[in-house]
Amino acid sequence: MDERGWTDVEERIEAALRNRSPALRRQLCLLIQVLDWMPLLRYGRRFSALGAEARAAVLRRLQRSPALVLRRGFWGLRTLVLLGYYGRPEARRAIGYRADPGGWEARRRTTAGEGKGDEA
Amino acid sequence: MIERSYDVVIVGSGAGGGTAAVGLVPLVEQGHRVLVLEQGPRLADEEFTGEELEMAEALYADAGGFLTADGTMTLAFGQVYGGSTAVYTGTSLIAGPHVIEAWDIPGLTHTDVTERSRQYMDQNNVHLLEPELINENNSLFQKGCEAAGYEAHQFPINVKGCLGSSLCNLGCPNGAKQGTDRVQLPAAELCGVEVVTRAEVLRLEERAAMVRVSEKPPSEKGAPSEWEPGEYRVSARMVVLAGGAVGSPALLLRSGFGEHLPRLGERFTCHPALILVAEHPRPITNDVGHPKSFFVDRADEEGYVLETCMYFPFVTAKSLVGFGEEHSRFMAAFPRLQMILVLACDRATPGNRVTIDGAGRPVVHYRFTDEVVRALALGTRASARIFFAAGALRVHAPLASPTTLGAGEADRIDERVRPEHFTPGTVSVSAAHLMGGCAMGRSERDSVTDGWGRVHGIPWLRVADSSLFPDSLHINPYLTIMALADRTAEAIRLDAGELLAAGAEAGGGETEVAGGGPAATA
Ligand SMILES: Cc1cc2nc3c(=O)[nH]c(=O)nc-3n(C[C@H](O)[C@H](O)[C@H](O)COP(=O)(O)OP(=O)(O)OC[C@H]3O[C@@H](n4cnc5c(N)ncnc54)[C@H](O)[C@@H]3O)c2cc1C
Ligand code: SF4
Numbered sequence: 001m002d003e004r005g006w007t008d009v010e011e012r013i014e015a016a017l018r019n020r021s022p023a024l025r026r027q028l029c030l031l032i033q034v035l036d037w038m039p040l041l042r043y044g045r046r047f048s049a050l051g052a053e054a055r056a057a058v059l060r061r062l063q064r065s066p067a068l069v070l071r072r073g074f075w076g077l078r079t080l081v082l083l084g085y086y087g088r089p090e091a092r093r094a095i096g097y098r099a100d101p102g103g104w105e106a107r108r109r110t111t112a113g114e115g116k117g118d119e120a
Numbered sequence: 121m122i123e124r125s126y127d128v129v130i131v132g133s134g135a136g137g138g139t140a141a142v143g144l145v146p147l148v149e150q151g152h153r154v155l156v157l158e159q160g161p162r163l164a165d166e167e168f169t170g171e172e173l174e175m176a177e178a179l180y181a182d183a184g185g186f187l188t189a190d191g192t193m194t195l196a197f198g199q200v201y202g203g204s205t206a207v208y209t210g211t212s213l214i215a216g217p218h219v220i221e222a223w224d225i226p227g228l229t230h231t232d233v234t235e236r237s238r239q240y241m242d243q244n245n246v247h248l249l250e251p252e253l254i255n256e257n258n259s260l261f262q263k264g265c266e267a268a269g270y271e272a273h274q275f276p277i278n279v280k281g282c283l284g285s286s287l288c289n290l291g292c293p294n295g296a297k298q299g300t301d302r303v304q305l306p307a308a309e310l311c312g313v314e315v316v317t318r319a320e321v322l323r324l325e326e327r328a329a330m331v332r333v334s335e336k337p338p339s340e341k342g343a344p345s346e347w348e349p350g351e352y353r354v355s356a357r358m359v360v361l362a363g364g365a366v367g368s369p370a371l372l373l374r375s376g377f378g379e380h381l382p383r384l385g386e387r388f389t390c391h392p393a394l395i396l397v398a399e400h401p402r403p404i405t406n407d408v409g410h411p412k413s414f415f416v417d418r419a420d421e422e423g424y425v426l427e428t429c430m431y432f433p434f435v436t437a438k439s440l441v442g443f444g445e446e447h448s449r450f451m452a453a454f455p456r457l458q459m460i461l462v463l464a465c466d467r468a469t470p471g472n473r474v475t476i477d478g479a480g481r482p483v484v485h486y487r488f489t490d491e492v493v494r495a496l497a498l499g500t501r502a503s504a505r506i507f508f509a510a511g512a513l514r515v516h517a518p519l520a521s522p523t524t525l526g527a528g529e530a531d532r533i534d535e536r537v538r539p540e541h542f543t544p545g546t547v548s549v550s551a552a553h554l555m556g557g558c559a560m561g562r563s564e565r566d567s568v569t570d571g572w573g574r575v576h577g578i579p580w581l582r583v584a585d586s587s588l589f590p591d592s593l594h595i596n597p598y599l600t601i602m603a604l605a606d607r608t609a610e611a612i613r614l615d616a617g618e619l620l621a622a623g624a625e626a627g628g629g630e631t632e633v634a635g636g637g638p639a640a641t642a
Contacts, residue, residue, distance in 0.1 A: 012173065016173070016177075016183065019177070019182075019183065020182070020185075056443075056444060059443065063442065063443075063546055064543075064546070068190065068191075068192070068544065068545050071543065071544075071545035071546050072190070072191035072192060072545040075191070075545055075546065075548070076191065078443060079185075079438050082434060082437040082438055083173065083434050083438075085437075086172075086433040086434040086436075086437045086451070087172065087173045087434055091433065092433050094452075095433060095451050095452050095453075095454040096403075096452075096454045096455040097407055097432070097433050097454050097455075098407055098408070098455070099170060099285060099286050099287055099407040099408065099432070100170070100285060100408070101168075101169070101170045101283070101285050101287065101293035101294065102283060102285065103282075103283030103284035103285040103286070103294075103408060103409070104253070104283065104284040104408055104409065105283060106285075106408075107405075107408040
């Protein structure tokens, strides 16, 4: 994903958070801080300074954490990232999502346009 | 504070509120004034675009992200003209006799629920979708059930002119789904019932609602409110609560009714559900066609119901456990995905209840019982069998570790999918069938209302929504909610002479309600 894509992801997340409660936004900020400092003991660096593999390992540990508060915190962050990412029309197109208000008729038109017939 | 005065005020315009509104038209015809207050907006037809995030923000409470108190389950409910009926799928089932009988509510019989449900099935054009309009996401479920030995039934649905956009849960872009927003509310408005949107009832007082009418934010969908923005005191001879299983108990609690009604907020159930996804070797029609045609009912035997379903990219991504390569692989296979919803038939359980926080906002406490987790595991096993029998290559099973089951593991499903793998906070559980909170029963010792939606000891206050359920229904609830709201409306019509004439004094103390007709008043 290019720079513009990331900006788009961030903007969508910000927009989603705009109408959420201040308490929820505070919790998220705190969680991001915790996440950033958590790897310091094991890796000697903050999360933001880690490579992709080490980051994934930290996140996996968070996801399986025995503490519910950390698991649900991770789940919340993950949900926001997925919202930002799959909220973008480019991402939906890339995975082949094609729902259209015009339903069957619209699908027949686009499929005929593509010259293939995968209809039921 | 602006003062207004009505004979009957209905709070909420969903399955219950819409039914109550149309059920009280005879009072309007007698010259009484009936008002519906809805906190959500009223959208124009062209504003239903089917865009996932945009529509979720416009139609759902918390944009569809309302979480239970410990953050382990998402509750989906509408906050718009038509309430959750604007976003439901429209599957229309009549409650089973054993469920209604087990509720054991004086005066509530299965025959009565059936007759009233049928009336709304007629109004809402309920029928079976024509076979040629059923997509492969649904037909593969049926085929898989046949091969794996499960009995699939076809859902009757309430559509008229359905184009098969698959977007029901984002609000129908074609006005085809026959929710209260399309049928009962417009009919009631045509007959003189007033509906005011963007009007949140903050608190109830003795025969009055304190209401805040909000300005339409410039970037939001929907029309401005029918009333000028501001704070209102709406006096009413009768108030009918139809704010849903979260909204109604929360409103009563923040209005201070908890002391008189000790059972307020209790008996909350919701059919906790898992969205399961499987990948086929070829593209199937999944994001075109009506999303929900079949179900398997194993409620009595194993505590779960399976339904076909189809979700949108973000909700699908959220439902898959984990992140990284495996997650992306499933998402990238979107045109080849088949989906099944596993619903656990939960039971009213002490502790699972609606309360309010310091600011009066609803808080839903919900703990997954062992029975619910077991039902989710059994339902996942059954779904995996159905997926593989239908030809799927891989199944994402949140209650397996690791979560992906390959077709080669089809004979190890029971071993791989286990209740112990259910980790709250890691597995995405959601619920859209919210029930209870102002449960029906016999007296304030065990419930909030009688079998006709009359709040114990408070003759001017009635309930007409899903919060009336004393326990979960085990099937999709909207028709039963309409049937119960229809009973509430009937009781109001019967009691109206006395209550609307003078505004009778509020009753007090404990009232034991015998069975019988709606005239057996509190
Ligand atoms: C995505 C989804 C799919 C579903 N699919 C099906 C299905 O296929 N079949 C089925 O049978 N059921 C289905 N359901 C469930 C069904 O829609 C609900 O059970 C039903 O609509 C609940 O009716 P209700 O009147 O209790 O509440 P709702 O329909 O939720 O209406 C309550 C209304 O009250 C308003 N309100 C609340 N508090 C206040 C207040 N203080 N002031 C003003 N207004 C207030 C809310 O904004 C809301 O509009 C589905 C639900 C969802 C969310
Ligand atoms: S599938 Fe039919 S009812 Fe559902 S949103 Fe599309 S047109 Fe409307």
